Amino acid sequence: MTTADYEPNVVLSTKDYDVIGSRPIRPNGANKVTGRSLYGVDYQAAGLLHGKVLSSPHGHARIRSIDTSRAEALEGVRAVITSKDLPVVGDGVVDLGESTGDVKYLQDNVLARKKALYKGHAIAAVAATRAPTSSRRRYPSSTSITRHLCRS
Amino acid sequence: MPAKTYVQTTINGEAVDFLCEPRQSLLECLRDVIGLTGSKEGCNDGNCGACTVVLDGRIVTSCLVLGVEVEGRDITTIEGIAVGSTLHPVQQAYLENAALQCGICTPGFIVASKALLDQNPNPTEHEIRFWLANNLCRCTGYDKIVRAVMDAANKMQEAAV
Numbered sequence: 593m594t595t596a597d598y599e600p601n602v603v604l605s606t607k608d609y610d611v612i613g614s615r616p617i618r619p620n621g622a623n624k625v626t627g628r629s630l631y632g633v634d635y636q637a638a639g640l641l642h643g644k645v646l647s648s649p650h651g652h653a654r655i656r657s658i659d660t661s662r663a664e665a666l667e668g669v670r671a672v673i674t675s676k677d678l679p680v681v682g683d684g685v686v687d688l689g690e691s692t693g694d695v696k697y698l699q700d701n702v703l704a705r706k707k708a709l710y711k712g713h714a715i716a717a718v719a720a721t722r723a724p725t726s727s728r729r730r731y732p733s734s735t736s737i738t739r740h741l742c743r744s
Numbered sequence: 745m746p747a748k749t750y751v752q753t754t755i756n757g758e759a760v761d762f763l764c765e766p767r768q769s770l771l772e773c774l775r776d777v778i779g780l781t782g783s784k785e786g787c788n789d790g791n792c793g794a795c796t797v798v799l800d801g802r803i804v805t806s807c808l809v810l811g812v813e814v815e816g817r818d819i820t821t822i823e824g825i826a827v828g829s830t831l832h833p834v835q836q837a838y839l840e841n842a843a844l845q846c847g848i849c850t851p852g853f854i855v856a857s858k859a860l861l862d863q864n865p866n867p868t869e870h871e872i873r874f875w876l877a878n879n880l881c882r883c884t885g886y887d888k889i890v891r892a893v894m895d896a897a898n899k900m901q902e903a904a905v
Contacts, residue, residue: 617839624847625835625854627782627822634781 641670641719648708648715655706658716668721675703753814755780756824764811770804771795773811774821782822782851786880793879796852797821803859805878822851825858833903834858837896838889845883853879857893865904866897 623629660672684695699705704713748763755778764773771788774780774797786792788807795806798820825832834857837843844850853876860867860875867875872893873886881889 615840615842618842618844620847621839621844622831624844624850625831625838626826627780627851629847630781631784631848633785634775636776 639721641721643717643719645714646716646718648704648711648713650708651711653708655704655708655715660716663716663718666720669718670721671719672716673703673718674716675705678703749812751812751815753816754818756820762811766810766812768811770797770799770806770809770811770814770819773814774806777811780821780823784848784851786848791878791880792849792852793856793876794849794852796855796879798855798859803856820855822855825854832858833900834861834893834896837892837899841888841892841895843884843888843892849879849881849883853881853889857889857896860893861897861900865901867893869894 618624620629658674658676660674663669663672678699681695681699685692686695686698700707700709702714703717704715708715746766748765750761751764751773752759752761754760755774760778762773762777764777768777769788771783771785774783775785783797783806784794785807786794790805790808793805796803797806798804799806799809799814800817826835831839832854834854838850838854838857843853856876856879857872860872864871869890872890876886876889876893
C-alpha cells in the first residue's frame with residue numbers, strides 16, 4: 593500500500609482485547625476518593641521530628657554570618673544545621689551513573705556556604721519536636737535564626 | 745505556649761470536641777489533632793483547594809479558617825461524603841472517569857463538586873469549571889474532572905426521577 597491509496601481513520605480490526613481499549617478502575621482509587629489513602633505526610637510516628645529549611649530571600653547574596661544560638665535555645669529544638677556542619681571538600685569529580693558532577697558545585701547547592709546562589713537557596717535547617725515549639729512550628733528557623741545577608 | 749481552647753463542633757454528623765491553640769488552622773486541627781488526614785495541605789494559603797471542607801453549608805479552604813472559629817458549627821470533610829461503604833455518586837464518577845491520579849487534590853475537588861451539585865443539580869460545563877476554579881490539579885488537566893462532575897450530575901438526576 594502506497595501513501596496515495598491510504599485511507600485515514602479506517603478501522604483495521606474489530607478484535608476485542610482484554611486490556612487494550614478497556615477502562616479499568618484505578619485499583620487504589622476508592623481510598624483516594626474517600627480520603628482514606630495515607631501519604632507520607634499523613635503518618636505521625638512517635639518521637640517524630642519536624643524539619644524546616646531557612647531559604648535565601650535574595651537571588652545572589654554574600655553570607656556574612658549566621659547566628660543560630662536563639663534557634664538552638666528554643667525548647668524542643670534538637671538540631672540546627674548550617675554549611676559549617678558539613679565537611680569541606682575540594683574540587684573533584686563524582687560519578688553520577690550516566691553523568692558526572694563537580695563535588696564542590698554539588699556541595700554548594702546543599703547548604704549555601706559563602707554565597708546564596710539563588711532565591712530559595714537553603715541557608716540553614718532546624719529539626720524540632722512538634723509539641724514544645726508548635727507555636728512556632730510554621731517558621732521556626734526564619735523567626736529565630738538571625739540573618740545577616742546582604743546583597744553583593 | 746499559649747493556653748489551648750476547648751472547641752465543640754460537629755464533624756461529618758458526629759459531635760467532636762478537641763483542644764487547639766489559638767493560632768492553629770482548622771486544617772491543622774483536622775489533620776494533627778483529630779486525625780482526619782483526608783483533607784490535604786497543598787499550599788497552606790488558600791490557593792490550591794486541597795483542604796476544602798464544607799462549613800455550615802459553604803465550602804471553605806480549611807487552612808484559612810482558625811480552629812477556634814468552628815465552635816458550635818457543622819463541618820463536612822471528605823471522610824463524610826461516602827455513606828458507609830457506599831460511594832457518593834460524585835466519588836463513583838471520579839473513579840469511572842479516571843478523574844484522579846496522585847489523589848492529593850481529589851478530596852478537595854470532591855467536596856467542592858458535591859457542594860456544587862447540592863445547590864445546582866444540573867450545572868453547565870462553564871459553571872463547573874468556574875466553581876472548581878479554586879481547586880488546582882497538576883495531574884489530570886481538569887478535563888476528566890469536569891467530565892466526571894457532569895457524569896455525576898446526570899446520574900444523580902436519573903436516580904432522582
